[in-house]
Every structure is written in structure tokens, then in C-alpha cells.
Amino acid sequence: MPQINPSILSADFARLAEEAKAVEGADWLHVDVMDNHFVPNLTLGVPVVEALGRATDTPLDCHLMIEDPDRWAPAYVEAGAGSVTFHVEAAAAPVRLAREIRAKGARASMALRPATPIEPYEDLLPELDMLLVMTVEPGFGGQAFLDVMLPKIRRTRELIDKHGLELWLQVDGGVSDATIERCAEAGADVFVAGSAVYGAADPAAAVRGLREKAAA
Ligand code: DX5
Ligand code: ZN
DSSP states (O other): EEEEBBBBBGGGGGGHHHHHHHTBTSSOOOEEEEBBSSOOOOOHHHHHHHHHHHHHHSSSEEEEOOOOOHHHHHHOOOOOOOOEEEEEESOOOHOOOOOOOHHHTSSEEEEEOOOSSGGGGGGGGOOOOOOEEEEOOOOOOOOOOOOOGGGHHHHHHHHHHHTTTOOOOEESSOOOOOHHHHHHHHHHEEEEHHHHTHHHSSHHHHHHHHHHHHOO
8 A cells, every 4th residue: 555644845834733633544644854964954853753653653654954964863763753754965874864853762764855866875885774865855835746756667677676674665745636646556555745744634534535646
């Protein structure tokens, strides 16, 4: 079954608890952590992740768009995240970091910016529970889906299958009714959607609609 992870980045930050509850029924709540250094935007950190964890029963999928994730990622597991994604471009020791995230009890996930290829990381895949292929330049919601990422999604799926791995393949950025089928066809199975969910009149219905399209 495809998983749909609404991104709280596109929600009303003044009403985070209600916005988190509005998408109960989604698989995970995607929480974008940005530090104004790795990306040109600043969002939220550990205290807000802890508060979101208290506000919803949906598990938290934390996407860290930050420098020095080796130092900061473990605190997000302690704050209650069920999955923690770091960017390989920012990590000094991705294997050590993935093992630390797993040892602390969360799913370990690694993200690739659009210009980062998957091939150099083939041997790291067994260390991960999820691989995130960004389909926009990270930093902002509401950007247009990058079609040129479809071959990378396909190649990543081939590598996962070649090694018989269980890891999930997530896509993030510009995922909507118009693009989700292409992502699913290319081999993605976890779909982050910000504006396509929180921009809809009924966010919970938007999640169901995306899941149906991805499964078709
Ligand atoms: C972008 C974030 C995304 C963003 C997606 O850097 O990582 O999670 O919220 O928003 P949409 O779905 O609107 O592209
Ligand atoms: Zn994200």
C-alpha cells in the first residue's frame, strides 16, 4: 500500500495541533526542519516536534534540512520522531548516523538533493529504512515537481529490488494529483504532499484521493 505523508510545512503554523489532527488517517506526518544554512528557510526544531507528538497519534516523519545532522539528528528521535531523515550532503558519517538513529529506536532515512546521484550510495542502502529522493530543491513548499528526477526514482527502485531490500522509497516536492501516478509508476512508495493536502478544502479527503491515485 502506498503511504501518504502530509507536510506540516504547508499548514497554518498558528494552529499546528488542529492542522495535525486534520490529517489523522495519513500514514505519517511529515515535519520539515530547516536551519537557514542547509536551505534558505527557517522552520521549527525539537520543542515543536515534541509538541506535535503530543498533539497527534500520527507518527512523525522528520525531514532534517540542516547542517551537521550528525550532531542534531539524535535529539529528534528523543523528541518522539518515528522516522528521521538526514541529508547525505550534510552528513559527515552517514553510516554511523543511520546506526545511531536506529539504535535509539527510530527508522533511519537518508535524503538526496536533486543534483545528488544515488549510485555512490548503493552500498549504504542496507543501513537505511527509507531513501528520500527530493523532487524539488529543498527549502519551500509549493514548488513545481521536477520531472527530471523520475529516472533517479526508477534507478533507486532497481537498486532496492536488486539487493532484495525492504527500505521504503520516498518522494518529496510537488507531489499532487497531477504527478503522484508518475512517481508511483517509477517505483516510489511513500509520498510527501504539502500544498496538495493543506491547500485542499478537505485535507483528509485529499490524503485519501492521493492514496487511491498512487495505488492505481
Ligand atoms: C520542501 C519540503 C517539502 C515540502 C513539500 O523542501 O521538504 O516537504 O513541504 O511541499 P509541496 O508538497 O507543496 O511541494
Ligand atoms: Zn520535506
